[in-house]
Amino acid sequence: MTIKYEKKGERIALITLNRPEALNALDGALRKDFADALRKASGDKEIWAIVVTGEGRGFCAGGDIRDFAAEGTAEDKLNVEYSASLTVIRTCEKPVIAAVNGPAAGIGMTLALSCDLSVMSEEAYMMCAFSNIGMVPDGGLSLLMTQYLGYVRAFQLAIEAEKIDAARALEWGLVNRVVPATDVVTNAISWAETIVERAPIAIALTKRAFRNASQERVMNISAFEAYLQSVASRTEDCREGAFAKLQKRKPIFKGQ
Secondary structure, three states: OOEEEEEEOOOEEEEEEOOHHHOOOEOHHHHHHHHHHHHHHHHOOOOOEEEEEEOOOOOEOOEOHHHHHOOOOHHHHHHHHHHHHHHHHHHOOOOEEEEEOOOEEOHHHHHHHHOOEEEEEOOOEEEOOHHHHOOOOOOOHHHHHHHHHOHHHHHHHHHHOOEEEHHHHHHOOOOOEEEOHHHHHHHHHHHHHHHOOOOHHHHHHHHHHHHHOOHHHHHHHHHHHHHHHHHHHOOHHHHHHHHHHHOOOOOOOOOO
16 A cells, blocks of 8 residues: 555545655656645645655655666656656645655655645755756746746755755754654644644635646646657666666766
C-alpha cells in the first residue's frame, strides 16, 4: 500500500506517501496512487481541506532513481504521471497543506512548494537535487523557485544542489511554519481545522484567484522542463549520475 488515506474529523483528508524505506521516492505505483488519492479528496464534497505528508523519516526524496530505466520517456512521465498529482493540487478548490516531516528533494521539493500552505519540521530540509545526477528541475520547480527566491538565488541553489534547512526555508518564505519534528502533522491538521471553519466557497474562490495569477505559466514551464529533462536524461552524464547515486559514489561527469 503506497498511500495511506485517512479522514481527520469530518472535513479533512490526510494523505500519506507510504514508501518509508525509500524516503517516499515516487515510483510508478506511488505516482498513480497519490494522484488517485488526491482526486478522491478533491472530489469528496465532505472534504474541505487536504494535508499531505510522508511516512517515516522523509517527506519525498523525489523520483525513484530505480525508475530511470523503466519504459517511457522522461518527458512522457513528467507530462502524464508526475503532472497528474501536481495538477490536482494546483487546481482543486480546496487548500492543500504540506506537512514536510523530512527531506523534500527533487520533485519532492516541487510537491512541497506546489501546495497552498506548508508546515516544516525543524529537522527537515529542501533540496533541488537534480544537478547531482545530471538532470534539470522539473514539475514547475524552476518557476516556483524563481518566484519565491529570485533568479540569482534560485539558479545558484539549482546548480549547486545545496540543502535548504528549515530555518532558511522559513526566512526565505518557502514555508509558512517551522515546528518540532513530532508536531508537524498534528500542527498541519490543527491548522486545517481552523481553515475548515471558514466559508468553503470563499476559500475555493480565493485559491482560484491567487492560482490564476501563475497557473497557466506554471503549466507551460512544467511542460518545457519535461522537454529539457528528456534531453538531459539521454546524456551519458545523466546515466553516470544515476548509477553513481545507486552505487553511493561521486559521479564522474564528462560533458557527454
